[in-house]
Every structure is written in structure tokens, then in C-alpha cells.
Amino acid sequence: MADGTSSQSETANRQSEMPSEAPSAARAWCVLVVQSFQRHWRVRQMGWVSLALLGVVVFWVALVTQRGGWDLPDQRARRSFGTYRQEAERLRPDSRYDAAAGGPNEKLLRPHEIPNPFNPTEDALRSLVLSVPRAVMNSEKFLHDWGFMTYSRWVVHLVFFGFVLPLFTLSYASGAFGTDRESRSLVWLMTRPIPRSAIYLAKFVGTLPWCLAFGLGGFAAVCLAGGPLGREALARYWPAAAAATVAFASVFHLVGAIFRRPVVVGLIYVFFFEAVVAALPGSLKLLSLTFYARSLMYNEAAAAGYPVDMLPAMAAAVSSATAWWVLAAAAVGINLAGMWLFARSEYRDDV
């Protein structure tokens, strides 16, 4: 160090002599956006956890799809030993007559299914009613609609929007500040000549591509694992997934900026607010972001002519326009609130 005395003073002199460009807060903000994005790339642990979670879900969807789990004919019928296809076949008039004559399904006949040739009128009506399942099994449109709505209900609405998407967004959006807080490196940002509110916004903008990549990418993966039904769901629902991702990212970014344990708070929000409140009857569900995302999907499915009454929890869905407005307003409003709060909050690394 001592031997570098002269060189250091020369350098100092050089620094003062050289013309320097004035620093720009706008440029600093853009750099912070890129830096936030890159920090997420470096913090791979969250990515691996998210990918593992996604992998489990994709595996489950692919497995169920492979077994034909979304199709009505292959599903186990209620109060029956066989599938709906087998049940429909069993209820055909000739099958019932065969069974009544001592065929292999004789013991499966219920009292109201036993043929009564001594009362032709009653028997004809009964055969007509009991032939409906067989007719249904031959209706391609009904089977497709049923399969699509089943997939929508269980995979998209329940698992992805109720569980995977919030967790994906939570892991990335809450980490925008959470990672810096945990590593106590936030001080480096807070000492830069950038307005605090701009730091908050830059962190959000830098994190959003990751949230969208994992949110929409995860949605695509889950849908593609679902075969043709999944591909159709992807085509119809991706705007809702994108809107929900942005809204959730706004919420969890705010949570990450306010709370010291953002993941815990976020999980509580996901499992005890979004999951429960969105499914409650009454107007309380209007507070849930998931409800509006599901409303978008509900309206999309209804517009395409699908039997949306298969989504009982969405009976009070709002219009698509309302849902878009609410989700957009939530994202903007929450970010503005976060900028306002962050600009007034103190950063302390010693507590």
C-alpha cells in the first residue's frame, strides 16, 4: 500500500482531471432493473424449488392424462364397481335383459333396473331413461365438454391457480427484497442516489419477467402435460394466467418489502385467504384476486359454450371486463401503495 502512494495520488488526480459524464438517475433506475433481474438468475435456489414443485404437478397431470382421467367414460361411476362407459353398457336394455336371464351382471342389477316385460309401457319408459348414459357416451361434444371442464376445474382452477401459480409468484416476487434483506445487502441499493419509490418499482419490474416466465411457463407445462384438453385450456386461459401472475406479483412484492418473513406471510395469504375466501359464498370472495382470474376463465369457457355450471364455486363470477379492471387496478394500486410505503420506510439491517 505504501508503495502505491504516488500511483494512488496520480489516479486521484487523473480522476479529477478527466472529464466525467454526469450521473443520471434514470440510467441508474434502468441498471437497477437489470440488476434485479440478474440477481434472480443468480439466486437459483428458488428456481430449483419452483421447478421441483412444477415437476410434481406436471408429473401428476401427465399421469392422470395417460390414464384418461379427465374423460368421463374412463372415470369410475358413482355407486358402481365400473367406469361410466361400463355402467352405460350395463344399463342398455339388451344388457339388462341378458343379466335378468342369468348373465354375468345379474347380481349388479338394482331393483329399478330389472326388466319388466309384463308391463311393456313401464319397461319401455325405463329402458328409455336407462339408455341415456349410453347415448351420452356416444356424444363426442358432451364428452369433450365434460373433459375440458373437468380439467379446467381440477387442474387449472384448483391446483394451478389455487396453489402453483401463487407459490411461484411468491417465491420470486417476495424474493425481490427478501433476498437482499436476508443477505443484508439491501444497504447497497439504499445508499445509491435513486429515489426509494423508484427502487421499489425497479425491483418489481426486474422481478416481473421471472414471475411471468415461471407463471406462464409453468401454466404451459401443466397444460401441455394434459394432452389436447390441456392445449385448449392453455389457448383459452393464458391471458387470465398472465393477469393473475402480475396481480399476485404485485401483492407478494409488497409483502416482501414490508415483512421480514415474507414467505410465511405469503403462504398464509395463499392458503388462508386466497384459497378459502375465493371459495366462500357471498361477497367476501370479491376480495380475492383468484376469484377475478377464475372469473376470466369462467367467462371464456362460457363464451365458448362449455357447461360452466360444472364450476359451482364460480356461480357468481363477475364479467370479464370487471375482472380485467379489478386485476389491473389491483396491480397498479398495490404497486403505487408499495412505492409510497417504501419511500417512507426506513431500512434497518440490525433488527
Place this chain on the structure above:
Amino acid sequence: MSNEPSASALVPAGQNPDAETAPSTNGKLPSSTVQYSPLTTHHSPRTTSPPLLLFEQVSKWYGTVLALNQVTLELTGGITGLVGANGAGKSTLLRMANGQLKPTMGRVTVRGVDTWDWRARRLVGYCPDVDAFYEDLSGRRFVWVMARLCGYTRAEATRRTESVLERVGMADRADRKLRGYSKGMRQRIKLAQALLHDPELLILDEPLSGIDPIGRQELLELFQKLAAQGKCLLISSHELEALEKLTNHVVIMARGRIAAVGTLQQIRDLLDDHPLSVRIDVTGARDVARQLLAMPEVLAVDVAPKLPGEPTECVVVKARNPKRFFEQFGKLVVEHALDVRRLEPLDESAHAILGYLLGGSGKT
């Protein structure tokens, strides 16, 4: 020391710098000493440009805890040491000075700009006490990113990065990952990022903590060079001894207040009327205590009972005038052939100066 602040560098706000003949304390000194007062008058000739750093009646509460209590301070240049025990309020004061914290009451400004305003951070370089970086980056990359976050173009950021790395002596060692750096190297990188935007004021929070003696000496030399280049340095430390090598001007904090401010000599002069404590491990402690009490300079003697692990008894003497006391004690030892095993002037250390000023609470 060439890097000491000018005569007006560190004076209580509202006081004429020329009147700084004695340090001020929190009301424990005679009325002739300088007292802190709110900024009601402007005797200072520096009226054209706002002071570099100004605390005006600043208080800070953390919930029910009062961390800073009515602090008024003005800083204009040179190196200023900020010392105090843990919890004295040093870090709170420094974080307010660079806009990390807001005062509950009062105002903190840098060149007239409120430190909470982001524009003030262009005037301040902050070297935090936290030892946390983006560990996966190299030192050079980290400093470059910090330069970019200051708003410089790529070329300008690169130029400034190389310049500050050379200034802190890290130009040839900055390509390794930060996680592999020694404590001293990390301190240098922290210092480098604080210098990037060529700030007028450098705030260094415990920069010597955990540094080995050689590294410490190098950092002290670096601080002096920075001060020689016109920077104003505000350096906090637990260890007054370390700061003594750097500057003679200190601010001593205790319990959220500025307990004293001025040169070390001025502060020590205040201690003449305060008793000096000396621990003496000696055989026959009770007899020695009796002889010590006969000395005119001795105010009190405590005989500590012999502890199981201690080889001898000890006495703790409180003497009025250290110099005269040691002369008399030397004679006593020779005349009575005392078996003195250990002589530890407890109050001669810089920590004891704090202790006196803080009324016994300043032991560090």
C-alpha cells in the same frame, strides 16, 4: 497531523468556532465550557454555503427507546472520530447522516439537502458496518455495478471503478469472488464503492473492526490520504486508540447524546478533576491500602478480596492527579520494597476517558 479538521471543522452548532477552547460535555463540566444549543444564531463566518453535514436538534426514537437525544452537530471538513459504547447511538447517527433513517424530531442536512432526499446521497459516500456483499460477484464487478447504480455510463463506471480500486489498493486483487476476500479486502471494497461518485462526505461505520494491525495501519494511511485530498471523513469506532492515530478531533457519544466534542487533549484536560483508577496487584494489600490512603492525591482505595484464580490480592486506587500519584507511588514501592505483581492504570486507556465522561456507563 495534517489531516485534522480546521479550527471550525467541528463545533457545536450556533457557536463561534474561535470560541472552541474547551470541549463540551453533557452538562457535567463547568459552565465555562462550550454547551450545545439549538441553532438560533449564526456566528460562523460560513454563511455563504450550507454546512457539509448538519444535525439540528435531532432525536430518534425506536419505539419507546430513545436512540438519539437532541443532537446538534455541524461538520465541515477533515477527519472526525465518532466514539461511544455499544448502543450509544453512533450507528443511528451515521445512518441518519446518509439518509437510511429519518429523525423523529429535528433535521439532518448535507449541504442544505435533507439526507432523506435521494439527491443528498450524491454528496455522501457510506461505508456500512455490515459485512454483506453480493458474494458471488468479484470485487471489481461489485464496484462496477455500484458505479452503474450511481447512474454512470458503462465507460464512466469502468473508469471510476478502476480509479477507486487503485486508490484503495485493490486494483490487482479485485477479480476474485468477494466470498474469498479477507476482512481487510472487504473493507477496502466497501471503501471503494463509497468513493465512486467522489462524494464530499465519507461516512465510515466501524471501518477498523476486525482488521489486523497491518491492515489497520494501511487503512488509516488511506483515510489520511483521502482527507488530504479534501474529503471530509466521519469515522465511528469503539476504539478511541485507533482513532487517536488518525485524528485528534472526536465526538464522544453516550446514551444517545453527544457527551463531548473536541480534541482529545481538551477532553483529557477535563479529567483533571476526575479521579483516576489504578489497579495494583500487591502482596499485603491491606497495609499498602493504608499507606496509599496517606497520600494526598489518593481519594479512595478499594481492597479487592483475593479470588480463587488470582495469585495475589489487589487494590484499586482512585487518585486525583495521575502524574503526581505515580511519582509518589514509585517512592512508596522503593521505600517499602513492595511486592507489586501488576500495575494497571485502568483509567489511562482511552476507554476510561469514555467511562468518566459517561458517568461510569461508558466501559467498552
